[in-house]
Amino acid sequence: MIRTEALTRHFTRGKKTVEAVRGLDLEIHQGELVAFLGPNGAGKSTTLRMLTTLIPPTSGTAEVAGHDVVRSRAAVRRSIGYVGQGNAAAFVQRGRDELMSQARAHGIPRAAAKARIDELLSAFDLQEYADRPVQTLSGGQRRRLDIAIGLLNHPEVLFLDEPSTGLDPQNRANLQEQIRRLHEDGTTIVLTTHYLEEADALAGRVIVVDHGVVIADDTASRLKEKLGDLVLLGFGTEADATTAATRAESVLSGPTLIERAGTQVSIRTPRGADSAPALAIDLAAHGTPAIRMEVHSPTLDDVFLDLTGRSLRESADSTTQTEGAAA
Numbered sequence: 001m002i003r004t005e006a007l008t009r010h011f012t013r014g015k016k017t018v019e020a021v022r023g024l025d026l027e028i029h030q031g032e033l034v035a036f037l038g039p040n041g042a043g044k045s046t047t048l049r050m051l052t053t054l055i056p057p058t059s060g061t062a063e064v065a066g067h068d069v070v071r072s073r074a075a076v077r078r079s080i081g082y083v084g085q086g087n088a089a090a091f092v093q094r095g096r097d098e099l100m101s102q103a104r105a106h107g108i109p110r111a112a113a114k115a116r117i118d119e120l121l122s123a124f125d126l127q128e129y130a131d132r133p134v135q136t137l138s139g140g141q142r143r144r145l146d147i148a149i150g151l152l153n154h155p156e157v158l159f160l161d162e163p164s165t166g167l168d169p170q171n172r173a174n175l176q177e178q179i180r181r182l183h184e185d186g187t188t189i190v191l192t193t194h195y196l197e198e199a200d201a202l203a204g205r206v207i208v209v210d211h212g213v214v215i216a217d218d219t220a221s222r223l224k225e226k227l228g229d230l231v232l233l234g235f236g237t238e239a240d241a242t243t244a245a246t247r248a249e250s251v252l253s254g255p256t257l258i259e260r261a262g263t264q265v266s267i268r269t270p271r272g273a274d275s276a277p278a279l280a281i282d283l284a285a286h287g288t289p290a291i292r293m294e295v296h297s298p299t300l301d302d303v304f305l306d307l308t309g310r311s312l313r314e315s316a317d318s319t320t321q322t323e324g325a326a327a
């Protein structure tokens with residue numbers, strides 16, 4: 001449903017060139033729900049903007065729903081829904097009128113458009129606000145209106161760029177429900193998000209990009225499994241901790257990272273929850289008993305931190321870069 005080959009986009013400002021997306025090769029099949037993750041400035045929005053025909057690639061190719069994003073822009077646009085980071089609705093219009101203008105722009109006949117609009121207003125709990133000017137709506141209400149606009153044409157492929165930003169937990173849960181339903185109906189969905197729990201809960205596949213290239217592409221559970229559990233062991237003395245760290249190296253199998261700091265040993269190891277009890281018994285039998293043991297399963301944020309050196313929580317908290325007009 002989405003295929004890119006060496007997809008690249010540079011922006012030039014004065015003498016400076018930013019390589020926002022660098023040779024992306026992607027293949028996303030019909031019906032997949034993919035979370036596209038990465039730190040601020042990783043190239044996520046730029047990729048989405050190329051796939052939705054808003055900006056052309058500098059080089060490389062991309063096809064969406066079988067149409068080339070440069071040669072067949074209109075056909076791509078007919079097949080997709082796009083909810084960008086900015087508000088799509090004109091501020092002075094009433095929500096319902098905005099939906100109608102956008103539906104008509106898609107070529108949907110008036111009666112069908114009216115029915116679809118009622119359906120979407122109800123799905124996103126917007127009936128009460130539909131007849132107010134958009135500028136009087138709260139950020140969350142506007143966000144829901146944006147999403148409704150993106151769904152007007154029953155898109156085959158839906159691109160959601162941080163759809164839940166600005167929504168309260170209740171509306172976020174409602175949005176997730178809508179996304180799940182669309183996915184069940186067979187819509188291919190690509191979403192960027194700074195909420196790892198959201199990616200974890202929704203997406204069958206997680207693609208992590210950084211500096212414009214893909215650095216991981218797998219299911220959330222396999223990514224977590226690859227990283228391994230964190231086993232923390234506390235000892236009575238630093239000498240015990242040092243001996244235990246060396247012993248753990250020979251006892252544990254698989255790619256294992258062991259660090260000692262003071263009287264604590266931290267171990268990152270695959271299936272650590274399973275191996276920790278045996279390790280504790282072994283250490284006690286060798287005269288260095290642990291006085292404390294904790295096992296933490298990895299979160300997607302741990303995976304993200306490991307891959308990018310940054311926590312996505314950190315990047316969610318930092319100021320999001322605003323995009324100017326395409327250079």
Ligand SMILES: Nc1ncnc2c1ncn2[C@@H]1O[C@H](COP(=O)(O)OP(=O)(O)OP(=O)(O)O)[C@@H](O)[C@H]1O
Nearest residue numbers: 011020040041042043044045046321323324325326
């Ligand atoms: N119109 C533009 N002109 C110049 N540079 C741009 C433009 N749009 C994006 N960039 C730069 O390209 C890089 C990738 O930006 P992009 O918006 O794709 O990142 P992102 O992964 O979506 O980040 P965020 O999580 O902050 O939304 C950044 O360095 C950004 O500053």
